[in-house]
Amino acid sequence: MRLSQSFIPTLKEIPKEAQIISHRLMLRAGLVRQTSSGIYTWLPMGLRVLRRISNIIREEQDRINAQEILMPTVQSAELWRRSGRYDAYGPEMLRIQDRHKRELLYGPTNEEMITDLFGQSIKSYKDLPQVLYQIQWKFRDELRPRFGVMRGREFLMKDAYSFDIDYASALTNYYRMVLSYLRIFQRLGVRAVPMRADTGPIGGDLSYEFLILAPTGESSVFYDAVLEEQDWLAEVVDYNSPEALEAFFRRLTVPYAATDEVHNIEAWEAVPTERRREGRGIEVGHIFYFGTKYTKSMGITVSGHDGLPFYPEMGSYGIGVSRLVGAIIEAQHDENGIIWPESVAPFRAVILNLKSGDNVCDNVCERLYMAAPQQLLYDDRMERAGVKFADADLMGHPWQIIVGARGASAGIVELKHRATGERREVSIDNVLTFIMAS
Ligand code: ATP
Numbered sequence: 001m002r003l004s005q006s007f008i009p010t011l012k013e014i015p016k017e018a019q020i021i022s023h024r025l026m027l028r029a030g031l032v033r034q035t036s037s038g039i040y041t042w043l044p045m046g047l048r049v050l051r052r053i054s055n056i057i058r059e060e061q062d063r064i065n066a067q068e069i070l071m072p073t074v075q076s077a078e079l080w081r082r083s084g085r086y087d088a089y090g091p092e093m094l095r096i097q098d099r100h101k102r103e104l105l106y107g108p109t110n111e112e113m114i115t116d117l118f119g120q121s122i123k124s125y126k127d128l129p130q131v132l133y134q135i136q137w138k139f140r141d142e143l144r145p146r147f148g149v150m151r152g153r154e155f156l157m158k159d160a161y162s163f164d165i166d167y168a169s170a171l172t173n174y175y176r177m178v179l180s181y182l183r184i185f186q187r188l189g190v191r192a193v194p195m196r197a198d199t200g201p202i203g204g205d206l207s208y209e210f211l212i213l214a215p216t217g218e219s220s221v222f223y224d225a226v227l228e229e230q231d232w233l234a235e236v237v238d239y240n241s242p243e244a245l246e247a248f249f250r251r252l253t254v255p256y257a258a259t260d261e262v263h264n265i266e267a268w269e270a271v272p273t274e275r276r277r278e279g280r281g282i283e284v285g286h287i288f289y290f291g292t293k294y295t296k297s298m299g300i301t302v303s304g305h306d307g308l309p310f311y312p313e314m315g316s317y318g319i320g321v322s323r324l325v326g327a328i329i330e331a332q333h334d335e336n337g338i339i340w341p342e343s344v345a346p347f348r349a350v351i352l353n354l355k356s357g358d359n360v361c362d363n364v365c366e367r368l369y370m371a372a373p374q375q376l377l378y379d380d381r382m383e384r385a386g387v388k389f390a391d392a393d394l395m396g397h398p399w400q401i402i403v404g405a406r407g408a409s410a411g412i413v414e415l416k417h418r419a420t421g422e423r424r425e426v427s428i429d430n431v432l433t434f435i436m437a438s
């Protein structure tokens with residue numbers, strides 16, 4: 001993309017409603033714009049990041065044989081009356097009426113809809129297990145939308161749902177999802193710690209949240225310091241072995257880690273004093289096992305080995321996709337701006353033409369840009385070098401290819417690594433091979 005022709009409205013003035021760094025940086029770097037309270041438009045740069053995060057989640061969910069579907073955002077109230085949650089959900093649910101005075105709602109989550117879909121389609125135990133997921137917008141009329149996309153009213157969620165024949169196989173799917181989540185967060189370049197959590201309005205009795213530790217997080221957490229260093233994915237776990245998955249989950253959950261809602265003083269006091277950590281975290285994922293709660297309340301059965309009907313066991317598994325954009329920035333930035341992990345960066349590199357209008361510089365930049373225009377941002381603006389450097393640091397591209405007049409005529413560009421600040425001279429012919437391989 002050529003910066004001179006792109007829609008990346010950067011802001012010089014920091015809007016005062018933006019309290020935390022990720023929100024400020026997202027507005028300044030032109031990733032999103034608020035359209036009304038807690039509702040955002042995703043601009044080209046922000047959308048690229050959102051898509052890259054979604055694609056990593058897709059690849060890892062597909063890897064454990066979860067199947068992607070796409071359900072509507074608008075649901076009927078009737079569906080929620082069947083589970084008994086329509087009245088229970090409260091003012092966070094956006095309730096709508098259509099022209100025939102039928103009651104609808106903008107989905108805050110999809111347990112009812114998927115349970116109904118499942119019930120219409122699956123009749124026999126032979127078709128179990130099933131794991132389905134979607135990446136779809138949700139609406140929750142949050143009391144206090146804040147921190148930009150971190151607590152929006154409309155937000156993008158990956159929500160998966162599992163259906164199993166019995167408790168043991170439901171747990172296997174639950175553990176497999178834990179492993180999938182650890183891989184997802186690792187690929188996203190963040191550390192998300194699994195912690196015991198409350199079940200909230202989803203219900204059920206096995207609930208873990210994945211939290212990125214950060215001082216601006218909204219959740220208070222208590223954890224054993226060994227978790228700060230732990231490399232959970234150091235061991236290879238066989239996704240297909242229920243025993244290996246269970247053993248993995250047991251080891252993973254030995255060190256104490258809990259959100260304040262389920263904090264247990266007795267267990268906490270068993271952690272050696274010098275290892276006790278109290279801090280804050282950003283909830284980026286939440287997984288639930290809730291057994292037959294929805295299949296029972298909605299009357300959904302399938303026929304078992306013996307021909308008799310039974311209620312399938314369920315779990316649901318969320319990831320806050322749009323919240324992750326803010327959370328990643330919260331975890332990866334410095335005083336000059338964003339530092340994107342390579343896996344989610346909107347562009348692999350920015351080309352900084354320090355002398356736009358100069359024949360030699362223009363030619364070198366064009367040649368580099370045209371080699372991979374989808375992955376490169378070309379700063380071809382008639383701006384001072386200082387402005388280009390500052391914007392490149394603000395936007396956080398992993399690499400900056402700096403093209404100056406003297407170097408360009410000698411066949412050399414400067415390459416700056418955003419995360420380390422390290423600079424080196426590289427020949428024009430090798431620079432793209434180098435950054436694409438790194
Ligand atoms: P929170 O405690 O932050 O309100 P929740 O527990 O209500 O979240 P879940 O029902 O577990 O949320 O939803 C799954 C995931 O969706 C959460 O882990 C979070 O990452 C994300 N999420 C929930 N609410 C919001 C929101 N208002 N804005 C952005 N992301 C959200």
Ligand code: MG
Pocket residue numbers: 200209283285286
């Ligand atoms: Mg939650």
